[in-house]
Amino acid sequence: MGREAVLDVLSHTDQHLSAEDIYMRVHETYPAIGLTSVYRTLDMLVNIGLVYKFDFGDGRARFELAEGPKGKDHHHHLVCTGCGRIVNYRDFIDEEVALLKKTEEGLSKKYNFAITNHLIQFYGLCEGCRKP
Amino acid sequence: MGREAVLDVLSHTDQHLSAEDIYMRVHETYPAIGLTSVYRTLDMLVNIGLVYKFDFGDGRARFELAEGPKGKDHHHHLVCTGCGRIVNYRDFIDEEVALLKKTEEGLSKKYNFAITNHLIQFYGLCEGCRKP
DNA sequence: TTTGTTATTGAAAACCATTTTCATTTGCAA
């Protein structure tokens, strides 16, 4: 099973890899595993909740390991619309998460939703993309 | 120019239409306008900032009118991962926006980003999708 | 061991939203 291979790649990077990125890295160690299997495995891992799937607007899905049970790695994203750079930020999260929880509760009740997740991204221009 | 036609469609719905949805509606009034033009027009409107482009994970982009200058229509989204239903919510926004502003300022300074936008979505299951 | 049945796999083909190409039409100034 390529499951371990994919998880291994994802747990050794803080980048946001595409399916093909992951395939290429997996391929170095397990040349037998094909791109189709990587897609299938990612699909399952996302369904299981072990992996998050993101869309940062560049036409391909990006993946990252879901935070462990301690939730210690939870972070949000800062996305440069110029060069596509993505920053993981973990600051301000405490306050954010507190408000989010409150908001979630309110929304759950009002709209009768069982909320399981949230997505928070800030868009802007990084230093390099602002200069020229 | 199909600009008015597209804006007209978007300003008369609170749904989150795909390019083809918009094309079909525009087509009723202006049968001469093609899908390519709708894509081109949407692209421009998004660049200008008059229209927002979203990805709710169903493989096609969704569009909605950006809020007017008063920002009175600003809202975030609740997405059902079961049926794809999308709820616009405007509650809790005051508190959220206050914290967001604070977070934005902190992030701008720390990471040297000029933040122009944010995306906030809650994912979960609506009542209908939770039952069965 | 065999045999049969099912699950897994990857290569190739299909899919499909979006983009590109390109020939035609339109707008407009000289």
Next chain:
DNA sequence: TTGCAAATGAAAATGGTTTTCAATAACAAA
């Protein structure tokens, strides 16, 4: 009119992802 650039839509191309399908692996009887 004439000339030229911008705008337009039909058709073709693109490209990430999904589907198909034949081959192989796993596993359970017999």
